Amino acid sequence: MKKILNLQCASCGKEHKTRDSDYLCNACGGTLEINYDYKLIKKRFDYDVLKENTAYNMWRYIDLLPIDSNEGVPPVQVGWTPLYNAETLADGLGISKLYIKDEGRNPTGSIKDRGSAVAVARALELDAEVITDASSGNASDSLACLTAGLKLRTVIFSPRNTPEAKLVQLYIYGAQVIRVDGNYDEAYELCKEATAKLNWYNRAAGFNPYSREGKKTCAFEICEQLQWEAPDKVIIAAGDGTIISGMWKGFKDFAKLGIIEKMPQIIAVQAQGSAAIKEAWERGGEAAKVRAATIAESISVDFPRDAFLALKALRESGGAAITVSDEEILQAIPELARGSSVFAEPGGAAVYAGLKKLVAEGAVKKDETVAIIVGGNGLKDIAAAEKSVHIPNTFVKPSWEEIVKLGMAQK
Numbered sequence: 001m002k003k004i005l006n007l008q009c010a011s012c013g014k015e016h017k018t019r020d021s022d023y024l025c026n027a028c029g030g031t032l033e034i035n036y037d038y039k040l041i042k043k044r045f046d047y048d049v050l051k052e053n054t055a056y057n058m059w060r061y062i063d064l065l066p067i068d069s070n071e072g073v074p075p076v077q078v079g080w081t082p083l084y085n086a087e088t089l090a091d092g093l094g095i096s097k098l099y100i101k102d103e104g105r106n107p108t109g110s111i112k113d114r115g116s117a118v119a120v121a122r123a124l125e126l127d128a129e130v131i132t133d134a135s136s137g138n139a140s141d142s143l144a145c146l147t148a149g150l151k152l153r154t155v156i157f158s159p160r161n162t163p164e165a166k167l168v169q170l171y172i173y174g175a176q177v178i179r180v181d182g183n184y185d186e187a188y189e190l191c192k193e194a195t196a197k198l199n200w201y202n203r204a205a206g207f208n209p210y211s212r213e214g215k216k217t218c219a220f221e222i223c224e225q226l227q228w229e230a231p232d233k234v235i236i237a238a239g240d241g242t243i244i245s246g247m248w249k250g251f252k253d254f255a256k257l258g259i260i261e262k263m264p265q266i267i268a269v270q271a272q273g274s275a276a277i278k279e280a281w282e283r284g285g286e287a288a289k290v291r292a293a294t295i296a297e298s299i300s301v302d303f304p305r306d307a308f309l310a311l312k313a314l315r316e317s318g319g320a321a322i323t324v325s326d327e328e329i330l331q332a333i334p335e336l337a338r339g340s341s342v343f344a345e346p347g348g349a350a351v352y353a354g355l356k357k358l359v360a361e362g363a364v365k366k367d368e369t370v371a372i373i374v375g376g377n378g379l380k381d382i383a384a385a386e387k388s389v390h391i392p393n394t395f396v397k398p399s400w401e402e403i404v405k406l407g408m409a410q411k
């Protein structure tokens with residue numbers, strides 16, 4: 001691939017060729033970043049080319065993705081999700097512009113479809129026979145969806161606490177599921193071991209730099225949907241930190257190509273019970289393992305695999321990291337839905353809870369433009385959402401008199 005210069009270790013700087021490894025640095029075990037030949041890309045990719053492009057999905061940015069083609073990837077629409085101007089919520093919070101990027105509109109209801117799409121395209125280029133992943137649900141669901149019907153076999157390591165809807169999706173799409181009697185981190189390590197011993201292709205977050213690149217397209221879309229401008233602040237939930245590192249790379253790509261001038265600040269929101277990145281941010285060092293426990297399964301992580309690059313993104317962007325409690329997350333689910341019509345899963349609602357906190361602390365200026373990334377649809381974790389509303393277990397008899405008794409017939 002001429003457009004790729006090399007894969008460079010984010011920790012020690014060692015440069016690797018695309019044929020060396022798709023995973024970690026062979027010198028220090030650090031995570032790899034993909035470097036592009038922007039001069040070459042600039043010759044064929046700019047906003048005039050984009051304006052003519054009628055493919056409204058993530059592949060409209062294929063010139064900035066680390067694959068030659070998306071041939072063979074199922075044609076479901078990944079990307080070009082709506083960016084809503086959330087006026088009611090903005091008015092309520094007293095801020096001028098709030099946008100919601102609704103990633104729940106992707107095929108499996110989460111932003112992870114973007115990363116899986118690139119990983120599947122890469123696995124097909126390499127003629128891999130098996131692709132594998134471990135996740136609390138969203139990433140694995142997206143991989144199962146984007147390999148459905150392909151010769152490429154999919155093996156998923158699913159931790160014990162995977163929410164039911166996410167587990168059902170895996171089986172519906174026909175993935176081979178290994179249910180692990182352990183948490184996400186234990187499933188992740190087992191998946192890595194299988195990858196090494198069986199030579200499978202591994203999509204895992206923070207391990208595979210190709211899947212991280214797919215997340216860039218969410219940043220590209222926001223800039224394009226805002227007429228080639230980045231918001232002042234972008235608020236993103238963090239588990240492993242890959243959405244943050246991926247989206248920051250996307251904003252940097254567009255700046256390098258001269259498509260945007262101003263860069264956004266990136267704010268990470270973590271659950272209080274899974275806050276390794278926030279703790280590292282405050283300490284000023286590297287992330288250390290925690291014992292994660294939060295209702296927001298999609299961001300529940302003991303050791304964040306992409307913390308190094310996520311923390312770098314926070315530093316480079318002049319951003320910050322904050323936490324929200326499970327109570328605040330549960331409260332945010334109906335508030336976000338009632339104010340914007342977007343039903344988010346707990347990890348997605350966490351960003352709105354985080355925004356409320358930032359506004360209360362005076363960390364969002366009145367004239368700033370803010371975008372929040374709702375990473376997953378609320379229907380993917382109904383058990384969690386049910387905790388935020390009261391559903392009475394009482395019924396009325398199917399007669400008009402019962403309605404009158406409820407007082408609804410009074411004018």
Ligand SMILES: [Zn+2]
Nearest residue numbers: 009012025028
């Ligand atoms: Zn290295």
